[in-house]
Amino acid sequence: MSDDAPVLELRGLEKHFDTSTGLVDVVRTRLAGGDPSYVKAVDGVDMQLRENQVQGVIGESGCGKTTLLRTLIGLYEPTDGELLFHGRPTSEFTKEEWTEFRRQVGIVFQDPFNSLDPKFSVRRTLAEPLEIHGIDYDLARIEEMLESVGLTPAGKYVGRFPNQLSGGEKQRVAIARGLITEPDVVLADEPASMLDVSTQAEILNLLNRLTDEFGVSMVYISHDLSTVSYICDRINVMYLGRVVEEAPTRRLLAEPKHPYTRALIQSIPIPDPHYERERAVIGGEPGDPINMPTGCRFKNRCPERMDVCDHTPYDVSTEGDEDRTVACHLYYDHPTDGTDASASADGTAADGGTTPAGGGPPAGDHSPAVSGTTGGGSE
Numbered sequence: 075m076s077d078d079a080p081v082l083e084l085r086g087l088e089k090h091f092d093t094s095t096g097l098v099d100v101v102r103t104r105l106a107g108g109d110p111s112y113v114k115a116v117d118g119v120d121m122q123l124r125e126n127q128v129q130g131v132i133g134e135s136g137c138g139k140t141t142l143l144r145t146l147i148g149l150y151e152p153t154d155g156e157l158l159f160h161g162r163p164t165s166e167f168t169k170e171e172w173t174e175f176r177r178q179v180g181i182v183f184q185d186p187f188n189s190l191d192p193k194f195s196v197r198r199t200l201a202e203p204l205e206i207h208g209i210d211y212d213l214a215r216i217e218e219m220l221e222s223v224g225l226t227p228a229g230k231y232v233g234r235f236p237n238q239l240s241g242g243e244k245q246r247v248a249i250a251r252g253l254i255t256e257p258d259v260v261l262a263d264e265p266a267s268m269l270d271v272s273t274q275a276e277i278l279n280l281l282n283r284l285t286d287e288f289g290v291s292m293v294y295i296s297h298d299l300s301t302v303s304y305i306c307d308r309i310n311v312m313y314l315g316r317v318v319e320e321a322p323t324r325r326l327l328a329e330p331k332h333p334y335t336r337a338l339i340q341s342i343p344i345p346d347p348h349y350e351r352e353r354a355v356i357g358g359e360p361g362d363p364i365n366m367p368t369g370c371r372f373k374n375r376c377p378e379r380m381d382v383c384d385h386t387p388y389d390v391s392t393e394g395d396e397d398r399t400v401a402c403h404l405y406y407d408h409p410t411d412g413t414d415a416s417a418s419a420d421g422t423a424a425d426g427g428t429t430p431a432g433g434g435p436p437a438g439d440h441s442p443a444v445s446g447t448t449g450g451g452s453e
């Protein structure tokens with residue numbers, strides 16, 4: 075495995091679900107001359123998780139976050155694309171490599187109330203992954219781990235069962251379980267969302283500290299931009315199965331590019347009654363992941379929709395400095411004669427004359443088109 079490769083890398087990862095309910099359904103669809111329909115839950119995601127980095131994935135319900143996480147864990151086989159761990163494609167893993175992968179990738183689930191086995195004491199909960207992976211341990215190792223997650227004195231907790239723990243304590247046990255095999259990566263699925271606000275803050279602070287202390291990288295998924303912003307180094311904004319913007323957290327918050335990201339940021343509540351801000355409303359419904367809209371998937375809800383958005387899928391731009399990407403036509407020059415705008419991504423047909431639908435200002439008034447853009451959409 076390559077040393078300078080990202081810990082985890084996704085290349086065009088896809089996970090589509092067949093919506094046919096059974097053989098009869100498939101035969102009926104075929105007889106009617108149709109093809110089976112698929113839910114494109116994850117539809118071409120690229121991401122790199124570097125050592126000691128925390129990558130956030132944010133998006134509203136149904137955008138594909140959980141499916142992405144389950145595919146990363148290996149619970150779902152990708153429909154297409156590749157998942158690489160330390161530079162090696164998981165599709166080539168041997169049985170032994172999968173076992174090692176499972177040791178190296180810890181998971182913290184959203185619901186601490188259901189993710190712990192009610193019949194297992196805290197001691198057994200932490201001992202189980204060590205035993206599965208044939209790692210020698212003693213009680214001191216378990217107690218040390220409990221102390222690390224703030225369950226002190228550890229002796230008070232080892233013999234307890236989940237029903238004797240508060241929600242926050244349960245989540246600390248779940249985090250301890252995720253870290254006890256000393257993984258390289260932790261995948262966290264909204265680990266604070268089911269806890270009360272003060273406990274949420276404690277769990278976020280704990281994760282922040284532990285990723286530093288244990289030197290682990292983390293993918294943190296949530297629908298809540300404020301928690302993601304708090305804990306993540308970089309943020310991936312996901313919409314209908316795709317990442318539409320990726321940037322370092324600070325840059326994404328200070329200068330969001332994609333209209334969807336801007337709306338997400340404007341909808342974060344500010345706990346100050348004297349502060350007035352125009353709250354963004356993301357009108358309309360997200361598109362249907364079975365019948366994806368042609369062109370841009372966000373177009374029906376986008377306040378900056380242009381003609382080109384109707385027929386050409388997202389382009390991806392690295393905005394010149396290679397440190398962030400945005401998949402939006404606002405960052406390209408486009409021809410005005412209706413030809414496929416993806417041709418402009420290489421700069422050959424650029425004219426800068428983008429005309430927003432509905433008579434709005436030209437795209438350049440919002441964000442000038444940039445050079446150094448990469449290829450067109452892939453639909």
Ligand SMILES: Nc1ncnc2c1ncn2[C@@H]1O[C@H](COP(=O)(O)OP(=O)(O)OP(=O)(O)O)[C@@H](O)[C@H]1O
Pocket residue numbers: 091092113114115133134135136137138139140141142297363
């Ligand atoms: N096993 C499945 N079979 C068919 N469709 C599925 C399956 N799992 C998820 N989906 C669909 O895939 C899309 C993405 O779902 P997913 O749960 O990944 O989104 P999400 O962003 O995690 O949403 P939430 O925040 O509500 O959990 C949804 O349209 C969902 O209905």
